[in-house]
Amino acid sequence: MSRILSIFDETANKYKLTKTAESRCLQCGAPINGRPDKKFCDSLCRNAYHNREAESQRRYHNFVLETVEINYAILKEALGDGKRFLDYYEAVGRGFNPNIITGYRKRYRKDDYFVFDIIYNRSDSRIDNIHRAGPVIQSSDEVG
Numbered sequence: 001m002s003r004i005l006s007i008f009d010e011t012a013n014k015y016k017l018t019k020t021a022e023s024r025c026l027q028c029g030a031p032i033n034g035r036p037d038k039k040f041c042d043s044l045c046r047n048a049y050h051n052r053e054a055e056s057q058r059r060y061h062n063f064v065l066e067t068v069e070i071n072y073a074i075l076k077e078a079l080g081d082g083k084r085f086l087d088y089y090e091a092v093g094r095g096f097n098p099n100i101i102t103g104y105r106k107r108y109r110k111d112d113y114f115v116f117d118i119i120y121n122r123s124d125s126r127i128d129n130i131h132r133a134g135p136v137i138q139s140s141d142e143v144g
Helices: 002-014 043-080 088-093
Strands: 103-107 110-115 118-122 126-132
Touching (some): 043 110, 043 126
Antiparallel strands (some): 110 118, 118 126
C-alpha cells in the first residue's frame, strides 16, 4: 500500500501546476488558470482561434486555385489565337501571376514553367515558347 502511495506522490509532484509567468489566452488575451501548458481560457476561444487559422489557410488555397485558373485561361487563349509568345506586362495586366505555377523544369539554359499541360519560358519582357506538353509515354522499364 505504501508503494502505491509513493508512486501517486511522485506522479503528483511531476505534474504540479507551477508557472513562472502568467499565461494569456492566444485568442482573447485573458489570464489562464490551470495547467502550465494550457493555451486558451475556454473551449470557445480555442474553437475561434482554430477556425480563424483554418479560414486563413482556406483563403490562401482558394487564391492559388483561382490564380492558376486565370493563368491557364490566358495561356490557353494565346494558344488558341496561334500565338507562341505574350508581352509579359500585358499578361500581368490581364491578371497573369508568374509566381503561381504547377510545375518547373530547368533545361540547359532555359527554365520551363508549367500551368497544367501548358509549358512556357519567361524573360523580363516576354512569355515565350508557349506550347502544350506532349503525351506522356511510359517506357517498358517504368511499367510495374
